[in-house]
Amino acid sequence: MEIRVLDAAGLDATRDLRSQGFGALPDGQWAQIIRLAGHTLRGGRQFAGYEDGRPVATARIHDLPQWWHGRPVSMGGVGGVVVAPEARGRGVGRRLMTEVLERCTAFGHALSVLYPATTPLYRSLGWEHAGSLHRAGLPAEALREVRADASVGVRRAGPDDAAEVAEVIRRVHRDAGHCGPIDWGEKAWRIYLADRDVYHYLAEDGFLAYHWGEGNRSLEVELLVAASEATLRALWALVGTGSSIVPTVYANVAPHDPVFWLTRERTSEEVQRTRWMLRVLDAPAAVEARGFPPGVSAEAALEIDDPQLPANTGSWRLVVKDGTGRLERGDAAGRPAVRVGARGLAALYGGVPTSTLRATGLLEGDAPVLDAVFAAAPFALDHF
Template identity: 45%
Template sequence: MTELRVVDVAEDQLDSVWQVRIRSFGPGGDRDEWKKNALTFMDGRFLGVVDGDELVAAARIWPFEQWWGGRRVPMGGVAGVVVAPEYRGRGVGSLMMRAVLQRCVDKGYPLTALYPATTVLYRHLGYEFAGHRYKFAFQAADLRTLSDGKGTAVRKAGRGDADLLLELAGKEHQARRSSGPLIWPRTEVESWLEDEDNFAYVADDGFVVYNWSDGDLAVDELISGSEQTARALWATVGSGASIAKTVQAYCPPFDPIHLLAEHEADGDTRINRWMLRLVDAPAAIATRGFPDGVVLEADLRIDDPELPANTGDWHLSVAGGSGRLTPADPTSEALRVGPRGLAALYAGTPLAALRAAGLVTGGAADADSVLNAVFGGPTPYMLDYF
């Protein structure tokens, strides 16, 4: 083994990355499609580790935005983290992930998130669980009868509707103060809409995108700004009830469909957890939304061994739905957090849970309930895996 180096993956290394991926995730997928997509990460968002000339690890960063408290926060979504089997267990994954974190700093993402296959590697670097991805199963027949077909008109949507869909989703996430859902680059939305295996329908204040999945229908996203639209769009999917008995749906646990469908979702709800990390703590606080009417003045001591710019004594002010984190003098009343505690706090984990897990210590005696109110809100969720 010569000296291991972190590099930006080049086009002629993509075949090597593909080989490491097969060894890591198993066979499957379309190599040409994957390569075409991989090329879009070549602007500094595809990192690898080489041993001499041999590529032995890779990871890439999606240029997402993520809703937090109803506002958009740029977020680097880390995906495809792979290390060749013969190089595992000797710090290669950690070396690469440190470079990925630094690249998120360089690219100006206040946040980074990922779906962990193992938590250990990511926790060492300051990521912590922040939200879920839920897949519920409804009876198609229940959905079919939600509308009598005489109400809201829906029309077929296509590639040219990408901006409209992004706008409709944005309106709803702002209104609902959503935390967690991703905003994908428009080119990705366009490619889903032109894929003949996806079916998209749009109404005045909502849309649905769904497809077939192992004999069931599967809703990737359904946005509705009114009861009528919710009924019309779910019923459009449910109209497939003669063939599909079940409709799988990616949606949050508080989605209106849980209140509309006659039968509750199947007990076998599928849940994936995702992890979050604050890359730039002041920017992450300044860009997200907070609940209106909640006011907080609190001192915070952050110790972040990986990203020292976050380390220090800070003052957190929240008022009028916005927050600010500014450098401050040390105080004995400061709430003490590391990067994992900070990520979980940002995502609304109750202070009692953070204290019980040892992720938070100190703080003013009466501040926990206000911190819960400030960072709480609708449960963070994502609809998509990446």
């Protein structure tokens, strides 16, 4: 199989392959994919594996900084991975993803994230489950009772507001110390804000995007972020005005999203989790860029084994202080090393407890301080 970097014509040639993998792609949906693919095409981030002159596998790598304790870490978001049905089961997917892993590293990303359709392939190359996208079903009537502060200015947003929208979202994630959300950037938001089927609202310190769902029988909140209680109430109250039309609002939320404490009545909620997987590509860069819990100071010895990315392999000294960290070559004097492979490192970075990792064989050794160092509840608010 020959793997090629795609241009616009090559991307168009993958439409049938993508339809086989993800379902029918009507002209309007395909046109939107083409519009959104501009930055990946220009950056040489769309790939396909060819056999006998036709594509049998394809994938793309987004440049999407990911927030970790309020600091952005360079991340390669892998999406659109599909292998033709007739090419499955003979190593085509592994060959493609090995190339994608190498390309992510060459682009200089410290991390990579993907949503798996199947887990074993990605685990074999060092990705591991680290966080989730949470989709909650909320009674629209409960949201109708949220009272908005009339002093909060909320207005419709369009493509010309892309820079402000991107900056407001960044500010919310940074100041809240979020772990897991991604940064689409101004160029992508300019495209998203032009979608007339999605309603966008902007406040000084918050943003809302929602649309009709299930044949107009529900509302779907794609994104709602706010830095203050007043703006949070204003945006959710706006969504709640749809309670006379629909019984349920579905929303992408954080695990401890403020909306769960905002409504007066809360007995139970329906929450669906879609898991995403993380891969540490450059261990020192990933630690240096990441934020850490304030007030935690620690040192630990790590022994990393990463056959796919041998630059990560070896003995390391982890030092964390004042919300920042560094990973240096060498042993931490007097401290027994904790041993992890690529999967264990990814899960540890994502805040999975060391007791869980030991129980599943992804970590060996005992260093309880690592639970405090990497403490996180990572979540996503977007698919890609």
